[in-house]
Amino acid sequence: MDFLRPASWEEALAAKAEHPTAVPIAGGTDVMVEINFDHRRPEYLLDLNRVAELREWAVGEETVRLGASVPYTTIMEELRTELPGLALASHTVASPQIRNRGGVGGNLGTASPAGDAHPALLAADCEVEVESVRGSRLIPIDEFYTGVKRNALAEDELIKSVHIKKAAGPQQYSKVGTRNAMVIAVCAFGIALHPDTRTVRTGIGSAAPTPIRAKAAEEFLNAALEEGGFWDSKKIITPSIAKQFAELASGAANPIDDVRGTANYRRHAVGIMARRTLGWTWESYRGNGRSTEGVA
């Protein structure tokens, strides 16, 4: 095994181009587990800790450019206003020690359906900035996940940052697990209201081969909200609409039975989380906001 320690982003891209099999390591919270248990013995480890710009973020006019290695702790502490859904999701990641090391780039690189950040990223809407010596490109999040633990990266590309739409309305995140800390999701649900475009976006985690959006549920809800004039009147969402939204969200899930839960349980739980998080965000939109504190 070789340990590659690029001092800059350009050096990192050059190293990845020269050794496409090199495994990038930043927080190490996925990669080191695999190495410790001898599940993986990469030929090259590509350490990204010395690349400073990966730990930087910038709040722009419409988006937040979040460096791939910005730790979850920083997202929780610094970006709660701009990225409330992702901040909530970040708070559910493992433990303080893990949140001090791990970042969104790792979740995206690993592309596990259980990654905590995915539902929040899908709901908020974002583009993943990836780069290689050949150039850089922005991959819409909807096209990023291509299979179980597979993503749209070419073998010489590295994830640089994520351009996430700044919240224009309330966002929520819900995760089912056996405990509050250090738990992998049985399933998770993210929702974001986008009053600027009068749309609602969602994200489902751990209930399909990849993180997914509940598109039929979104389309139904967007039409129902428009038709009923809800965005302007800010009236309470009719229970039948919330129920239908929950059923469609549940239907979007395509889960499996495993040690953490059964497929039936996951489908059921996704529906419940969809209904609850819609209620929380909509109440917030109406001005009776429960804050984003402690509801994850």
Next chain:
Amino acid sequence: MRVNFTVNGRQQEADDVWEGESLLYVLRERMGLPGSKNACEQGECGSCTVRLDGVPVCSCLVAAGQVQDREVVTVEGLADYAKHREDSHPGGACGSVCGGTSLQEARQWQARPADRVTDGQTGEGGELSPIQQAFIDAGAVQCGFCTPGLLVAADELLERNASPSDADIREALSGNLCRCTGYEKILDAVRLAAARQEETV
């Protein structure tokens, strides 16, 4: 490969390090510092918690090569680290500018020094950080395996939050498992250390 880094305030060098090795392995097997415990090796238990450039991390998930030119504080250096924080950098962390703890001292560290007759239960006379003394006084140590990680995590909490609420303490220690389930006494110990810290300010 060779890794140069600062351990407990002193510059150290580890040789013949395997590229896939963890910081935890380097500390325990190459530096002779077994204070950081090796349990789950997957970041679940927090027994290997150390400070990396001041930040609490699971040393089992840090690749050895990633600590090149960086600063690590282990439980063996905690007393010195806490002392210097109070003496010269109140409320803040100190790096290599502190005197630090040599490997020799660190390896020989014990709560009850051999050359002094002390009460083994109280740890009197030993070089202890306030959080270590509080753990002893509150009876927060059972089998002791989780204790080093908890000490490092709890010390860091009290460094940035002088009067933590119970929720703050639970949150800060949520990454540290105690299989003896002695959590109540551990919470007592952190409350005790916080109260003593307030008294001295």
